Structures are given as structure tokens and as C-alpha cells.
Amino acid sequence: MKRNKWGAMGLASLLLASLLGGCSSGKSASNTSTNAGNAANAEEKVTLRFSWWGGEDRHAATLAAIEAYKQVAPNVTIEAEYQGFDGYEQKIKTQLAGKTSADIMQLDLPWLQELTKKGDFFVDLNTQPEFDASGFDQGFLDNYGMYDGKLAAVPTGVNAYCLIINKSLADKLNVDSAAQWTWDSLLEAGKQLHAQDSSKYLLLTDHAALRQDMVTMLKQRTGKQWVQEDYTLGFTKEDAAASFDWLYQAMQAGVYQPLGESDLFFGKIDQNPKWINQEIPIAPSMSSILPSLKTVLPEGTEVITALPVIAKDAKDSGVLVRPSQLFAVSNDSAHKTEAVKFLSWFMNDPGAAALLGDVRSVPPVKASQEAAVTAGKIDAAITNAVELGLSHAGLVDNAVANNSEVQKIMDDIVQKVSYGKSNAEQAADELIASLTSKLKDLQDRE
């Protein structure tokens, strides 16, 4: 075998170059919608792309609604682009930057808050005569859909943080499913359950849910957002240390399944075998997750909801009520009018609502809500969670608190505490130091 040293080196570097080049380019060349001209008249054939994430039930219901829209607008073809939560954020952000996003897209609140700061991606629905926003609660729209005076997106549903309880299992395990929990009583009950049977844990989680718990605890202690809109902290070291101390104890006592096991199902807690095999009775989660958590349990299993944990002396309930997700229409859409028309139908039409039911929690439009209830498509447990949430609603999350880099700091520290690698004091110090420097960095980049 012959060799040519420099030739081989050259070849190797070219190969590297191409591998890395491919790696860093990122922008995917995906299909753009058919470009038949801007003015969409009724006769013109139009293809729209609609993207969302979700579980099986949401996919099925949304596809059924899309199918039904064929009767309403035979000239419009809707191409569905759906997937699980994992990786959806990255896909959407990349598509938006590359101007290849779907015409109508489902977004999560934190991304919307971030994206509206970075560019003008979405159609102002208030300027669209085809869009009927009259059925929405104006306050809800103002809080979550309006950015710089524009209605960039509308809520897909009203979603409340709650405890989703497998009541059949809770009864069997002697866990009080009617309790109004405090952090102390929760810790105690979890400790007891795990001590009785080491294969059982009280709470289902992943690192994002733990982050949520920590943030809730901080809000309840201080009555303020943990990260304020002016890039300052809303808590002291003592507040953080107390919260982490609770988490540390809860992890040690087996209130939660060890994070190493549960986090394999990050963003898809309904796939956790411990939940499916009925070894965990309670999932602290958003009400919109309920259908997917329920479908994996045997038929006849009773699933109810309850108010999330509220500390006795809480200054704010910390109960999160927010849109399940939001729908926006892309500014790059070639068929904005048609896209807006579809979205308006999707949100307001009673027939659509009856098909969609509670797959995005309780519909935000009153008439749609009633239609879905009449059709028997809304789980009473979800209505309960949303009603409880609305009557106990806490602070509205601001964009800085929802920033992905800020949240990642909390994620990392929550993990250290959960694995017992940091104690409460160390974790609190690290949280404050990391946040302070990150917030400064973010402010500089504004």
C-alpha cells in the first residue's frame, strides 16, 4: 500500500472542512409553500403548512380538524408538520431565521417572548379583518399575545399548573388525593410512601418540572418574580437556600424518583414506565398534559386534578396560569389571508372545537369551550384544574424569567442538588453568582 503523506493530510483536512462546514451551516433547505401569488382569491388552490408539537391524542384531533376544514375551504390544502416536544423549539427557531417556517405555527410562550424581541416574525392579527378575536378574554390576550402593540399570537388554550393525580392508585396507596398540600405535608407524605415501598414515589418529574417547583417556591416566599423585568433578582440567598434545601430533602427521602431515571423522559413524562406501571400517583404538571398522561393508563383509571402546592404563608400563590401554547401566522407566509382565515376557524368554529376538545387544555374562546363541553370532549379534571388555577392565579412570568439561558442556569443547579452534589448553601451561592453574570450579559446584548 502506498501513501502520500501530504495528499492524505490534504484530503483529511478537506474532509474535516466539509464535515464541520456541514455542521455549522445549520440552515435546512426545506420546502417553501407553493408560491402562487399573494392575493388569495377563493378559487385559487392554496397550500398552507401548519406545525405543532404534542402527543398522539393532540395529533389525531388536530388532523381531524384539518380534514374538516376541507369542507369549509375546498381550495385550501393544509400540510401538517407535527412531532413531539423534543427538538421542536430548535426546528421552529431555525426555520424562522431561515424564512422557511410553516404558515401557521404553534409556539411556546418563552420562545414567543424571546422571538418578538429579536425580529418581526409574526403577522399582527389585529390588522387582519379575517381574524375574529372577539371571543377571547381581552386580558389574556393582552398579557400573552400582545408584543409592541401587535397581536403576534393567540393562546391555544388556558393552561394551569396543577397536580394530576391517578386517584385509583392514590387510594390504593393511602395517599390523600383531596389534600391541599403544603411543601411540608408533601415532603412527609412522599417520605412515608417511599419508606413503605421503595419502588413507589409520590411525584413524577423531570428537570423542567423541578425548575418550576423551585421558581414557584421562590415566588411564594417573596411575592415577586424570581428574575425581574429590569434584569435584577427578586430573591435573596436565604430564599434560594430554603428552596434548594427542600428539594435536597425531598430527593434524599425519595419523594421524587431519582432524576437520573426520570430525566430520560424529559419533555415526555407520560412515557415514564413508573407512571405507566402505576408506581407514581401524582404528576405536578400543566393541565394540557393530562390527556397524554391519562391515555397511557388502563381504561377506567380515575384521574383527577388538584391545586398545586401553596405554602401556608405564601405572599403569592405561585400558581401558573398561562396559554397552553400560542398560535402565530408567519410574516413570511405567501398566503397570509388564507392562513389567518384558517386560524380564525380553528379557534372559533364550534365544529372544530368539538373535534379538538381538550387536546390543548380548555379552549380560550368561550363559544368553543361550550361547544367542546357539549360534545363531551373536555375532561372534567382539566376544567377543574383551569378553574382552580384561574381563581388562585399567581404572578405572570416575564420574558427575562422565561429566557432560555436564564432557565438553563436553574436547570443545572437543580440537577446538582438533586444528585446530592451541591448542598443548599452552595447551590444558592452558585445560582446568584451565575444569574448575576448572565443577566448582565443578556442586558449588554439587548
Next chain:
Amino acid sequence: MSVTQSILNKIPKSGRRKIKVRRNYQYAGYLYILPWLIGLLIFQLYPFISSLYYSFTDYNMVSAPKWVGLDNYHKIFTEDPDFYQSLKVTGIYVLLAVPVKLAFALFVAMLLSAKLKAINFFRTVYYLPSILGGSVAISVLWRFLFMKEGVVNSLLARLHLGPVDWLGSPDIALYTLGLLTVWQFGSSMVLFLAGIQQIPNDLYEAGSIDGASRFSMFFRITVPMLTPIVLFNLVMQMVNAFQEFTGAFVITHGGPMKSTYLYALKLYEEAFTFFKMGYASALSWILFLIIMAVTAVIFKSSGGWVHYEDGGK
């Protein structure tokens, strides 16, 4: 060139026109590879060079890039502990996964070089994992195999072993992901197999006449004769391992406790979660330089351990 020239000089003048015609055929050759060439320029060379430019900017893909000089590099080296963590994890990963994978590939290649009736069938079967390879589906399968209540642990339980927290323990998770890479040994194995079959039989005959054991024939004949292929496999697998992504992304998300936070994952997160494209480009150029450096070291050292029949001339 001189060789061509001397041949040209020997050809009578009347024949030279034919040569010119042949040269025209060469241009036709370029025409044939044009689609590839355009692809290379637009989809590889252009992003490659522009990523160098972006690495000196603050760029979120939405607003125009803002020139910041060496700021990104400075931040990476001085203010980003995750950078060092991801380097460490990636280093361990490369040092472990690559040699184990090559050793395993060689082992299987030895088995499959046996002259059996159904050998082609076996070769196909053993190559299958590489086709399925780094896909998302296999990563999901890996999760279900190795999770706490997964298949592997239930098999171990039958032997009254375990359970091992394959993916949940910060001390083990990286090795479990390494196994996923090792499992995709097929392409290295095929090259080894081809190499083994190229080794002249008379070497083994001479060895056995001299009374060499199979063991010493393996280490004194097979391995030295295969070193050029080892070199190639080593470089290719090393380059791939530095950029490993799918398994860690799908199965562990870099966790637990960043124990599988590979460099490519860090890069991806900066680029597509935080939208810091400039920063991510800088990270990718640092990785590029690291891979180049390691490749150079391997090539430099190869003179000492790679054996060429013709002496490497």
C-alpha cells in the same frame, strides 16, 4: 510533469493533435463532476468560510451580525466553564470509544475472515448495526434497553446481578453512550476485512513452518500488515467521535449532571437554543483546530508504527 513532457517529446508531431483532443475530454470530465463541485462550493466551502467570519461576530440569525473581534473566543476560554466540561467529556469519549471500537471491529473482522460456507451472510448481518447506526430510532431503542427498568437490567437480574443505572448515573452514562458508538463498528470492520484478505498467505505459511503460534502470527503478521488501515480507521473514527451528537442528544440531553455533555451538544445548544450563532461558530472553529491538531499528531507519529510494504515511498 517531466515524465509527461518526455513522453510528449517522443511522440511525432502529427500525433500531438490527438493529445489536444484528449485534453478537451478532460474538461468534459470537470463538466461531469460539476454538480458535485457546485455542491461543494455552495453547501460546504461557503458555510465553512462564512462560519469563520461569524465566529468574530455577535449574530442571532435575525439581526445583522455585529463585529466583535475576538470577543467570542475570549469568552469561551475565560468565562465559560461548560466549554471545559464539554471538552473533558468529549476527550474521554474519544479516548475510550475509538480504540474500543477499532479493537472490536478488528476482532469481528478476524472472525469473519474465516472461510465458512455462509460467511457472506454473517458479514451482512454484522454490518447491519452500522446501517441502522446513529439514527434517532436506535437512540430511542438504546434508552429502553439501558434505562433502570430496561431490557439489559432485567437480563442481569436473571443472573442475580444489578440493577445498574446505565444512563442515570453520572459516572456510567458516558460509557453507555460509548457502547452505542462501538456497536456501529461495521465500516471499520469492512476495511479491516479487506485488509486481512490482502495479506499474502505465504507470510502465514512461512510463519507456521518456523513454528509460530496463531497468537504470535496475529501480532507479528496480521497487525503490522494492517497498520495502514488502522491509521485510516483511527483518523476517520476520531474525527467522527469528536463530533458525536445523536446519542447524547436523544438519550441523555447531556445529562445526568453534564456527564454526557459532548462538545457537539454544547455547540448545538449555543446555536439553536440560545441563538448565539457567532459564539457557536467560534466553538466549531475551536473544535476544527483541535481535530486538525490531533490528526496532525497521528500522522506525524504514524511513521513510527505504520508499516508499508514498499517502505512508504
